[in-house]
Amino acid sequence: MQQTAVRQDVTIGILALQGAFAEHQVMLQKLSLKRRVVIVLVRTLEDLQKCDAMVIPGGESTTIALLARLAGLLEPLREFLKTKPVWGTCAGAILLAQSIEGAKKGGQELLGGISVTVERNGWGSQVESFEAPLEVEGLRESNRPFHGVFIRAPVILSLSPSPSDPPIQVLSRISASLLPSSQTIVSPDEDDTDPRDARTIVALRQGHHLLTTFHPELTKDDRFHDYFVRECVLLTLS
Numbered sequence: 001m002q003q004t005a006v007r008q009d010v011t012i013g014i015l016a017l018q019g020a021f022a023e024h025q026v027m028l029q030k031l032s033l034k035r036r037v038v039i040v041l042v043r044t045l046e047d048l049q050k051c052d053a054m055v056i057p058g059g060e061s062t063t064i065a066l067l068a069r070l071a072g073l074l075e076p077l078r079e080f081l082k083t084k085p086v087w088g089t090c091a092g093a094i095l096l097a098q099s100i101e102g103a104k105k106g107g108q109e110l111l112g113g114i115s116v117t118v119e120r121n122g123w124g125s126q127v128e129s130f131e132a133p134l135e136v137e138g139l140r141e142s143n144r145p146f147h148g149v150f151i152r153a154p155v156i157l158s159l160s161p162s163p164s165d166p167p168i169q170v171l172s173r174i175s176a177s178l179l180p181s182s183q184t185i186v187s188p189d190e191d192d193t194d195p196r197d198a199r200t201i202v203a204l205r206q207g208h209h210l211l212t213t214f215h216p217e218l219t220k221d222d223r224f225h226d227y228f229v230r231e232c233v234l235l236t237l238s
């Protein structure tokens with residue numbers, strides 16, 4: 001009798017130590033996909049070992065790093081992202097950066113994995129948090145803007161992939177004209193905003209990793225979650 005290939009479930013972990021992990025869980029559960037997605041809230045090494053991909057949520061990068069260190073997850077996560085897809089949102093994006101400015105006094109630990117430098121709290125403090133419509137490449141119905149929620153978000157300062165790294169694909173840049181008046185994009189050395197400046201980048205992809213400096217999980221729009229699962233996770237597994 002002919003055997004039919006059995007489709008495996010795909011297991012996506014969400015680092016659930018602090019921050020907006022429950023919101024990611026709700027979004028991922030709502031996706032309608034051909035393959036069954038199992039969601040694991042990751043708090044231990046045993047949880048992590050079940051996962052094919054990970055989401056690192058927004059929250060407070062210093063606290064998440066500290067709790068990950070205490071849970072014995074920092075090194076295993078660094079190993080994980082060498083081979084498996086990871087998506088970082090806001091604080092998660094900070095953790096995935098290769099280096100940061102504005103780190104907590106005394107330094108803070110990162111996971112690395114994406115060849116960017118970010119400035120922590122680069123858009124200002126809580127009161128300077130803002131929302132803006134974003135044009136995003138590659139999303140379903142990509143001509144419909146995505147509502148970007150920026151809460152003490154990091155700013156991308158530079159991209160620095162080495163020749164052996166996967167190239168970086170910019171998925172979205174914020175348009176200076178759509179920013180609230182409290183926000184301006186000023187290059188460090190110039191008064192004029194150069195649209196090619198890394199500071200306008202708010203979403204990017206490197207290989208199967210995804211980085212967003214804002215919070216797609218705080219909207220009702222599942223298109224980023226759909227993009228991560230379909231394009232970064234399922235395509236790399238099949």
Ligand SMILES: NC(=O)CC[C@H](N)C(=O)O
Nearest residue numbers: 058059060061090091152
């Ligand atoms: N909304 C967020 O995730 C904020 C990130 C926070 N500024 C940090 O440093 O971790």
